[in-house]
Amino acid sequence: MKKVYIYKIFERFWHWAQALLILILMISGFEIHSSFNLLGYSTAVTIHDFAAWVFLVLICFAIFWHFTTGEWKQYIPTTKYLKAQFDYYVGGIFRGAPHPTKKLVYNKFNPLQRLIYLGLKILVIPIQVISGFLYLYFHYPIQGLELQSLEYVAIIHTFGAFLLLAFMIAHVYLTTTGYKPLSAIIAMITGWEEMSEEEIKERLVSDIETSILKSRAQLKSSEEYNELFDAAMSTAGKKAGITSLADSRFKDAIENSGAGYFFISKNGIYNDVNETWYKLYKYDFKDEIIGKHYRLSRTEEDFAELEAHVKTVLQTGQIINHGEVKRICKDGSVGYHTLTISPVYEESEIVGIEGFIIDTTSQLLAERELLKKQIRIDKELKKRKSKED
Amino acid sequence: MKRLKLLLIVFMFPVICVSQEEIEETASDSSAVLKLQNYVRMMDRDNTPPADHSTFPQLQAEFKNAHEVTQACISCHTGRVDEIMKTNHWLWERTEKLEGKGELPLGKKNILNNFCIGISGSEKTCTRCHIGYGWEDKSFDFSNKLNVDCLICHDNSGTYEKKRGGAGYPDESVDLNYVAQSVGKPSKINCGVCHFWGGGGNNVKHGDLEKALLDCNREVDVHMASEGENMSCVECHITDKHNIAGKLYALSSENKNRATCTHCHTNAPHADKLLNEHFIRVACQTCHISTYAKANATKLYWDWSTAGRLDEDGNPIHENDADGNHNYLSIKGTFVYDTDVIPEYYWFNGIANHHLITDTIDTIPVQMNSLSGSYLDKGKYQKTNKPSKIWPVKVHRGKQIFDPVQNKLIQPKLYAEMKGDSAYWKDFDWNKASQAGMNYLGLPYSGKYDFVKTEMYWPLNHMVSPKEKALSCKDCHSRNEGRLAQLNDFYLPGRDKNRFFDFIGIGLIVLAAFGAILHGSLRVFFRKNHHLK
Numbered sequence: 001m002k003k004v005y006i007y008k009i010f011e012r013f014w015h016w017a018q019a020l021l022i023l024i025l026m027i028s029g030f031e032i033h034s035s036f037n038l039l040g041y042s043t044a045v046t047i048h049d050f051a052a053w054v055f056l057v058l059i060c061f062a063i064f065w066h067f068t069t070g071e072w073k074q075y076i077p078t079t080k081y082l083k084a085q086f087d088y089y090v091g092g093i094f095r096g097a098p099h100p101t102k103k104l105v106y107n108k109f110n111p112l113q114r115l116i117y118l119g120l121k122i123l124v125i126p127i128q129v130i131s132g133f134l135y136l137y138f139h140y141p142i143q144g145l146e147l148q149s150l151e152y153v154a155i156i157h158t159f160g161a162f163l164l165l166a167f168m169i170a171h172v173y174l175t176t177t178g179y180k181p182l183s184a185i186i187a188m189i190t191g192w193e194e195m196s197e198e199e200i201k202e203r204l205v206s207d208i209e210t211s212i213l214k215s216r217a218q219l220k221s222s223e224e225y226n227e228l229f230d231a232a233m234s235t236a237g238k239k240a241g242i243t244s245l246a247d248s249r250f251k252d253a254i255e256n257s258g259a260g261y262f263f264i265s266k267n268g269i270y271n272d273v274n275e276t277w278y279k280l281y282k283y284d285f286k287d288e289i290i291g292k293h294y295r296l297s298r299t300e301e302d303f304a305e306l307e308a309h310v311k312t313v314l315q316t317g318q319i320i321n322h323g324e325v326k327r328i329c330k331d332g333s334v335g336y337h338t339l340t341i342s343p344v345y346e347e348s349e350i351v352g353i354e355g356f357i358i359d360t361t362s363q364l365l366a367e368r369e370l371l372k373k374q375i376r377i378d379k380e381l382k383k384r385k386s387k388e389d
Numbered sequence: 390m391k392r393l394k395l396l397l398i399v400f401m402f403p404v405i406c407v408s409q410e411e412i413e414e415t416a417s418d419s420s421a422v423l424k425l426q427n428y429v430r431m432m433d434r435d436n437t438p439p440a441d442h443s444t445f446p447q448l449q450a451e452f453k454n455a456h457e458v459t460q461a462c463i464s465c466h467t468g469r470v471d472e473i474m475k476t477n478h479w480l481w482e483r484t485e486k487l488e489g490k491g492e493l494p495l496g497k498k499n500i501l502n503n504f505c506i507g508i509s510g511s512e513k514t515c516t517r518c519h520i521g522y523g524w525e526d527k528s529f530d531f532s533n534k535l536n537v538d539c540l541i542c543h544d545n546s547g548t549y550e551k552k553r554g555g556a557g558y559p560d561e562s563v564d565l566n567y568v569a570q571s572v573g574k575p576s577k578i579n580c581g582v583c584h585f586w587g588g589g590g591n592n593v594k595h596g597d598l599e600k601a602l603l604d605c606n607r608e609v610d611v612h613m614a615s616e617g618e619n620m621s622c623v624e625c626h627i628t629d630k631h632n633i634a635g636k637l638y639a640l641s642s643e644n645k646n647r648a649t650c651t652h653c654h655t656n657a658p659h660a661d662k663l664l665n666e667h668f669i670r671v672a673c674q675t676c677h678i679s680t681y682a683k684a685n686a687t688k689l690y691w692d693w694s695t696a697g698r699l700d701e702d703g704n705p706i707h708e709n710d711a712d713g714n715h716n717y718l719s720i721k722g723t724f725v726y727d728t729d730v731i732p733e734y735y736w737f738n739g740i741a742n743h744h745l746i747t748d749t750i751d752t753i754p755v756q757m758n759s760l761s762g763s764y765l766d767k768g769k770y771q772k773t774n775k776p777s778k779i780w781p782v783k784v785h786r787g788k789q790i791f792d793p794v795q796n797k798l799i800q801p802k803l804y805a806e807m808k809g810d811s812a813y814w815k816d817f818d819w820n821k822a823s824q825a826g827m828n829y830l831g832l833p834y835s836g837k838y839d840f841v842k843t844e845m846y847w848p849l850n851h852m853v854s855p856k857e858k859a860l861s862c863k864d865c866h867s868r869n870e871g872r873l874a875q876l877n878d879f880y881l882p883g884r885d886k887n888r889f890f891d892f893i894g895i896g897l898i899v900l901a902a903f904g905a906i907l908h909g910s911l912r913v914f915f916r917k918n919h920h921l922k
Contacts, residue, residue, distance in 0.1 A: 034868040034883045041862035041883065045663065089908075094915040139666075148765070151880035155887045162894025166901040173905035177912075 003192040006108065011071070014062050015188055021058065022164060024051045029161050052132055059129070074108050075118040082111040093177060116167070124163055131157040260337070260357040263344060266314060268293045271352060280337065280359050282329040297327055309341055313353050317343045324360055335361045428653045431618050443570040452565040455522050455558060456535040461569065463534060470534045472631040478520050480531065485642040488742050488761070495642065500743050501798055503757050503787035503843040504588040504691060505721075507746065510829040511804035511812070516557045518583035525556040527829075539572070542579045546571040554806060577603050577613065580622040590715075593688045596730065596783040597851040601684030607855045609683045625652070644739030644775075650674070670764075672778040675734065676860040677853045681783060686714045686726035691787040694840035696722035697817045705817075720803075720814040722788075732781030732849055734876050736762035739775070741846075746830065750796050754786065754842035764879035779876065783847040790819060794835035798843075802826040
């Protein structure tokens, strides 16, 4: 069983502080509603008013956090898998079926959670805050902005409290539907959640995709790009407790990650590639390339360079981060990508090489386009200068 | 990471705890020092009287009658008698504006109550409480300065007493020279002799004004308690040119010339903001007069219809209840007294209306006076410009004589010195008494009489409890047994709920809990089955 880091520190602090405050507000609030006698009425009112202010401060911090980190996107409602998630809770869960949606960094919540949490955030909590402060500061029909009666505000505020309490009960119960009954709660405390292998793989894929997106955004040169990618992958791997690139889980994670993966045996024959890889090479099926020599991936002049690198890796076990290279696709067209080459060991003997390719064609074309423009602009400037002279 | 989390927790908790402590601290601090304005403590005052009247030559010669005393007083205190003759203590009426009735002189001459009903025709006994001499009937001269009784308010000897049925003249036993030589500022008993015994006995009328206040403990009244400031009436009822501030809410319609708590206690006397806010809609009296008639019983019910039962010899009888209070008198009927009474609560904006003797009965029970106010009355359009507040009220309920043909209340003649003068208290004949009383007023009487239920409202102002005995939140903010259970024109937190939304809300909670239990048990059940397979 592996653990994955899901909830960041502020998120956890916010969650538990909110839980505590809602609990305090709930106990004091229902005492004000005369549902029971526990603290004494005036104490309940004092505590309720104070907790309301603390809650407001917390909400301000939480709003700031959601927008600065982009976490608000987690709450965009989706109907995709909504029914699947519902069906899971009413049926699949009893048969031991897997969760229909996985916890991913950018998809922490299942569609039902998204819907309910969004409802809380934009409906129930704001209504509670607004009605609460009206209750607190406009409780007498006197002058200026005034309520004719507390009645409607009180009914809304009380009903909101009932909704929150019902939510809390369901919410606490549903924490037990994770990988293990307590894994969701432990995750909310420590940040690390226990997950099945399958979930971890999916999570890795999304992590890497994210990293690649980030790398692209920071891209300056293709060399740097490669380094960033490697760094991203190793952080992603570390988070999931994977240290070796050869880890099978890691390979699976690379599947559909946006990076092409290849495994070439000692004799230079393609043993395995992933979908991204053969699509970048414009093949339609994996089998079209398996069993063929890597010679066909390069022009005559570039092949020598690649062969030299492969030889180095096979002989020394060194990992090579290669800059941009030109590839020959199935239809003879040309593409560009960066490349890493690592040795593949089998019982301490190198049996082949593997690595990732990341497409830079569009990047390169864009850069070239820019360059052309630059050159044109330079020429134009020179012309004007010479005319002026 | 863990360290950061710990830090946050450590940071948050003191914030919560400290602020709680602060609130408590300020609360106990302020209770130690009472916030006061416009008041000098007894210990900080010079209480020596400004003059020794026993040495004045004007008061040495023997007074032949009470008018001569007045003559002696006004020979030095020039102009003072003109002041007093403008006040309602002298006139027993004042011009008030009544809703729907316009401006009219309002007083004992033309309004009825549901105790001894009214003074008309019985002045000789009733005017024992008038600050004058000789008001026997309508012919009394209100412009004669020598009719003013200075002594009833200014006697400090404690020996001055007005005669029963004497139309305000002193008893023959009173040594007028001694009394005149020992005059001073009015003390509790000067006011109390009338205001405590109004309605024919101690504490009959007000419920919060009675002889126990002459010497009481803090539980009965914090202000007048002997062991405390021992305040006299005029400490609060501040007097300017013989006009005494404060007037009976039950009998004064316009909200003016009041004596108020805030005069000394300010508009924000509590350390707690929320309590001060309550003052916007809750009178001080509501929380601080927890019960009234704390020492001696007050009359809560008076049924005139049972009056007139005599013993075998034809003599009037009286019967007492277990506590020694009258519960039957032949001359007056049946009574209910009680002590330590919990007030009733009403909205009140300081404005009252009154049932005049000429008014037709339109509601039963007849509202002898009605307090104006409601939750929605914010006072904007009222003269007071103050919102209605919740007030504690003594409600005196009764049954009294009315004319079912005229559909009006009757003023019977009650008092006479002799039998055969149509007075009910001597002859026990309602018909004759009614005829005599209405004739006296020049009003028609059909010859038929019956008894009708009446209610009279007496907002409470005295017998303020020590703060420990003031009401607490739960006295009103509670579901069923709260003191404001009857005041239903507004939403009161803790008392009110919306049954529909509470039902739905509780339903949701039950559903969530039940759903969780059911879902959870099904999961456990199916997992076991899986394992077995």
